[in-house]
Amino acid sequence: xxxxxxxxxxxxxxxxxxxxxxxxxxxxxxxxxxxxxxxxxxxxxxxxxxxxxxxxxxxxxxxxxxxxxxxxxxxxxxxxxxxxxxxxxxxxxxxxxxxxxxxxxxxxxxxxxxxxxxxxxxxxxxxxxxxxxxxxxxxxxxxxxxxxxxxxxxxxxxxxxxxxxxxxxxxxxxxxxxxxxxxxxxxxxxxxxxxxxxxxxxxxxxxxxxxxxxxxxxxxxxxxxxxxxxxxxxxxxxxxxxxxxxxxxxxxxxxxxxxxxxxxxxxxxxxxxxxxxxxxxxxxxxxxxxxxxxxxxxxxxxxxxxxxxxxxxxxxxxxxxxxxxxxxxxxxxxxxxxxxxxxxxxxxxxxxxxxxxxxxxxxxxxxxxxxxxxxxxxxxxxxxxxxxxxxxxxxxxxxxxxxxxxxxxxxxxxxxxxxxxxxxxxxxxxxxxxxxxxxxxxxxxxxxxxxxxxxxxxxxxxxxxxxxxxxxxxxxxxxxxxxxxxxxxxxx
Numbered sequence: 001x002x003x004x005x006x007x008x009x010x011x012x013x014x015x016x017x018x019x020x021x022x023x024x025x026x027x028x029x030x031x032x033x034x035x036x037x038x039x040x041x042x043x044x045x046x047x048x049x050x051x052x053x054x055x056x057x058x059x060x061x062x063x064x065x066x067x068x069x070x071x072x073x074x075x076x077x078x079x080x081x082x083x084x085x086x087x088x089x090x091x092x093x094x095x096x097x098x099x100x101x102x103x104x105x106x107x108x109x110x111x112x113x114x115x116x117x118x119x120x121x122x123x124x125x126x127x128x129x130x131x132x133x134x135x136x137x138x139x140x141x142x143x144x145x146x147x148x149x150x151x152x153x154x155x156x157x158x159x160x161x162x163x164x165x166x167x168x169x170x171x172x173x174x175x176x177x178x179x180x181x182x183x184x185x186x187x188x189x190x191x192x193x194x195x196x197x198x199x200x201x202x203x204x205x206x207x208x209x210x211x212x213x214x215x216x217x218x219x220x221x222x223x224x225x226x227x228x229x230x231x232x233x234x235x236x237x238x239x240x241x242x243x244x245x246x247x248x249x250x251x252x253x254x255x256x257x258x259x260x261x262x263x264x265x266x267x268x269x270x271x272x273x274x275x276x277x278x279x280x281x282x283x284x285x286x287x288x289x290x291x292x293x294x295x296x297x298x299x300x301x302x303x304x305x306x307x308x309x310x311x312x313x314x315x316x317x318x319x320x321x322x323x324x325x326x327x328x329x330x331x332x333x334x335x336x337x338x339x340x341x342x343x344x345x346x347x348x349x350x351x352x353x354x355x356x357x358x359x360x361x362x363x364x365x366x367x368x369x370x371x372x373x374x375x376x377x378x379x380x381x382x383x384x385x386x387x388x389x390x391x392x393x394x395x396x397x398x399x400x401x402x403x404x405x406x407x408x409x410x411x412x413x414x415x416x417x418x419x420x421x422x423x424x425x426x427x428x429x430x431x432x433x434x435x436x437x438x439x440x441x442x443x444x445x446x447x448x449x450x451x452x453x454x455x456x457x458x459x460x461x462x463x464x465x466x467x468x469x470x471x472x473x474x475x476x477x478x479x480x481x482x483x484x485x486x487x488x489x490x491x492x
Contacts, residue, residue, distance in 0.1 A: 060195070060196070062192050062193060062194050062195075062208075063192065063193050064191075064192055064193070065189060065190070065191050065192060065193055065207065065209070066193070067188075069189075069193055069205065069207060070188045070189045070190070070191070071185075071188060072237060072239075072241045073186075073189035073191065073207055073209055073235060073237060073241075074185045074186045074187065074188050074189050075185050075186075075241040076180075076186075076212070076235070076237060076241050076242075076243050077179075077180060077181050077182035077185075077186060077212055078181075078182060078183070078184065078185050078241075079240070079241040079242055079243075080107050080180050080181040080242075080243065081107045081108065081181040081182060081183060083107075083242070083262065083265070084106060084107065084108045084265065085104055085105060085106040085107060085108065085111075085265050085266075085268065086104070086105060086260045086261060086262050086264065086265060087103075087104055087149075087260065087261030087262075087263075087264030087265070088101070088102070088103060088104060088105050088114075088177065088258065088259070088260055088261070089101070089102050089258075089259045089261075090102075090114075090173060090177070090256065090257065090258050090259075091118075091255075091256070091257045092120075092169075092170075092173045092250070092253050092254070092255075092256045093118075093120050093253055093254045093255070093256075094254055094255060095119075096119050096120060097119070097120040097254070098118045098119055098120050099116065099117075099118045099120045099121050099124075099169075099170065099173070100116075100117050100118035100121075100146070100147050101114045101115070101116055101117075101128075101147065101173070102114065102115050102117075102147045102148060102149050102150075103115055103128075103149060103150050104264070104265075104266065104268055105177050105178070105180075106268050107178070107180065107181035109131065109268075109278070110130075110131060110132045110178055111129070111130070111131050111268055111270060112128065112129065112130040112174060112177060112178065113127075113128070113129050113150055113154070113268050114127070114128045114129075114147075114150065115127055115128075115147035115148055115149065115150045116128050116137075116147060116170070117143060117144070117145055117146055117147030118145060118146075118147070119145060121145075123139065123141075124137060124139075124162075124170055125139065125140060125141060125143055126138050126139045126140035126141075126143060127140070127150050127154065127155070128162075129154070129159075129270060129271055129274055130174055130178075131270055131274045131275070132460075133460065134161075134273075134274055134459070134460045134461055135161070135162050135163070135164060135174075136159045136160060136161055136162060136271060136273050136274060136313065136461075137159070137160060137162040138154075138155060138158050138159050138160075139158075139160075152266055152268075152269070153269065154269060154271050156271070156272070157372075158372060159271050159272075159273050160313065160319040160340055161273065161313035161315075161316070161317065161318070161319055161459065161461055162317065163316040163317050168252055169252060169253060172250045172251070172252065172253055173250065173253060173256060176211075176248075176250065176256065176258070177258065179211075179212070180243065180246075180258075182212070186212045189207075189209045189212075190209065191207055191208050191209025191210070191232065192207070192208045192209075192232075193205060193206075193207055193208075194206040194207060194208050194234065197236060199236060199244045199245065201238065201242075201244060201262060201263070202238060203238070203239075204236045204237055204238045204244055204245075205236075205237055205238075206234055206235070206236055206237075207234070207235045207237055208232040208233065208234055208235075209232060209233065209235065210232060210233065211233055211248060231249065233246060233247065233248035233249075234246070234247040234248070242262055243260055244259070244260055244262065245257070245258065245259050245260065246258040272311070272454075272462060272464060273311070273313050273461050273462055274461070274462070275462055276419075276421065276430075276462075277419065277421075278419070279417075279418045279419025279420075279430070280419070281416045281417065281418050281419075281432070282416060282417055283416060283417070284415055284416070284417055284431065285417075288417055288429055288431065288444075289415075291429075291444050291446075291448045292415065292431060292442065292444065294448055295406060295442070295444065295448065295450060296328075296406065296407050296408055296409060298448045298449060298450075299328045299406060299407040299449075299450060299469065300328050300329055300407055302449065302469035302470065303469065303470050303471040303472060304327055304328055304329035304330075304471075304472050305325055305326050305327035305328055305329065305469070305470075305471075305472035306325070306326050306328075306450075306467040306468055306469040306470060306472070307323075307324075307325055307376075307467070307468045307470065308322075308323065308324050308325060308326050308333070308335065308403070308465055308466065308467055308468075309322070309323055309465070309466040310322030310323070310324075310335060310337065310396075310399075310463075310464070310465055310466075311463065311464045311466075312395065312396060312399065312455075312457070312463035312464070313457065313459060313461040313462075313463065314394070314395040314396060314457050314458075314459060314461075314463060315458075315459050316459070317341060318339065318341065319339070319340040319341070320337050320338065320339055320340075320396060320463075321337070321338045321340065321371060321372055321373065321374055322335045322336060322337040322338065322349075322374060323335065323336055323367065323369070323373075323374050323375060323376045323377075324336055324349075324376050324377050325376070325472055325473065325475060326400075326403055326404060326467070326472075327472050327475050328404070328406070328407025328408075329407075330352070330475065331352055331353045331404050331407065331408065332350075332351070332352045332404075332475045332477075333349070333350070333351050333352075333400045333403065333404055333475075334348075334349070334350050334377055334381065334475050335348070335349045335377060335400070336348055336349075336366045336367040336374050336375065336376060336377035337349055337374070337396065338363070338369075338370075338371040338372075338374040339371070340371050340372065342371075343363070343370070343371035344362065344363050345360060345361070345362065345363060345366075346360070346361055346362070346363050346365075346366025346367060346374060346377075347359070347360050347361075347366075348360075348361060348366055348377050348381065348382075348384075348386075348478075349396070349400065350381055350386075350475075350477065350478040351391060351397070351400055351401070351404075352404075352477075353404065354390065354391070355388060355389075355390070355391070356388070356389060356390065356391045356392060356397060357386045357387060357388045357389075357478040358386070358387050359381075359382075359384045359385055359386045359387070359478070360385070361382070361384060365378070365382065366378070379473060379476070380476040381476060381477070381478045381479060382479075383479050384479075386478050386479065386480070386481070388478075388480065395455060395457045395458060395459075395463055396463075398438065398455060399453065399455040399463050399465055400465075402440055402453060402455065403453050403465050403467070406442070406450055406453065413433065414433070415431055415432065415433045416431070416432055417429050417430065417431055417432075418430040418431070418432050418441065421443065423443050423445070423451035423452050423466070424451055424466070424468065426445040426446075426449075426451060427445065427446060428443040428444055428445045428446075428451050428452070429443075429444055429446075430442075430443055431443075431444060436456075437456055437457065437458050437460070438455070438456060438458075439455075439456045440453065440454065440455055440456075441453070441454035441456075441462070449469050450467055450469070451466070451467060451468075452464055452465065452466050452467060453465045453467065
């Protein structure tokens with residue numbers, strides 16, 4: 001029996017067995033792949049079920065302010081004053097009555113500088129500046145409805161004093177902006193925490209509480225139990241007690257939204273009618289005192305006089321413009337004065353040391369020009385209804401008298417240099433004399449010439465008489481009616 005064939009038979013049968021199914025490693029790989037696929041399918045199913053059943057966490061309910069939140073709100077106005085100023089955007093009213101304001105608020109100087117627009121702006125459309133209660137506007141009826149940030153250096157022309165009825169419309173909004181600062185903390189605020197929010201500067205808390213300048217109405221729901229939609233003002237306040245947004249309602253205005261840009265903090269320049277850019281008042285140097293003392297002789301030596309341009313806000317909505325001459329050798333002034341509110345009329349003003357005369361004439365007979373830039377008065381003074389009398393005490397008379405006196409009186413007494421400025425392309429020292437209404441500012445250049453005289457008016461504004469010294473025409477006196485006599489000069 002041949003046994004040599006058995007090994008071959010065993011080998012063949014083993015090969016055959018291995019060829020009938022997968023090897024153990026391949027089987028394991030297939031099992032792993034099946035398990036991974038099953039896991040992925042189950043995860044996807046769970047994810048879909050989770051997405052379908054997920055709901056956001058409910059917002060935190062409104063609650064009374066904590067002690068720390070109340071203290072932050074109470075410190076808000078002091079923080080504003082400490083930060084000095086901020087960019088501001090305001091929307092006041094709704095629909096066709098909506099007014100929009102863009103610009104800056106300087107709480108340290110009670111100064112607002114805004115561009116007023118929106119469909120409800122009306123006659124207030126244009127630029128606006130306010131310092132304390134004094135308000136001037138630069139109307140621009142043709143401006144686009146949407147306001148933009150005003151130019152940092154304000155235009156020098158076309159500003160006029162403006163009166164807003166207290167508590168009405170725009171006046172309430174301006175009061176609100178300035179009332180957002182105080183030099184001491186308010187009493188601890190009573191209100192509610194409403195929500196968390198995020199602004200450009202970071203996270204904030206939204207708090208509901210009455211306006212700090214106005215106590216809550218006795219009929220109002222107590223803040224500790226008020227609902228989140230109770231109509232109270234909302235403050236978007238950060239952790240450092242900085243206000244970023246305020247939403248409220250004002251009587252006669254409707255909804256008001258104030259948005260503050262705490263990073264937009266340029267130094268603002270009031271226009272000339274509000275006193276001009278800020279300076280650092282100080283005592284006069286010896287050189288400045290000598291120029292002031294020698295001013296009368298200097299004026300009389302410069303051809304004896306100057307051409308004069310008048311810009312004078314002298315009362316509520318009374319804005320005067322004028323042109324003419326001053327003679328320091330004869331102590332005579334002659335001006336054509338226009339009131340912006342009466343553009344087709346001119347007042348001719350003639351005065352000397354003791355007498356003043358006025359005549360109201362049509363604009364065409366009073367030098368022409370426009371109300372904003374009137375022409376110089378006719379020479380010689382025309383015959384007409386001149387009214388003669390002693391020099392008056394109104395702002396225009398006081399300013400004209402002070403300009404004439406500059407050629408005869410060496411100013412003595414307390415004086416301070418307010419700042420350096422520029423007039424007619426020349427560097428000047430602005431020197432202030434006196435205090436309160438009626439104080440004067442002399443703009444004296446380094447050659448000792450008087451370039452401008454300013455008067456702080458009874459309306460709290462600054463009236464200017466710009467002067468260009470030179471050779472003068474001879475100023476004839478105003479014609480007197482037959483039979484009148486010249487009043488005697490007042491004792492000096």
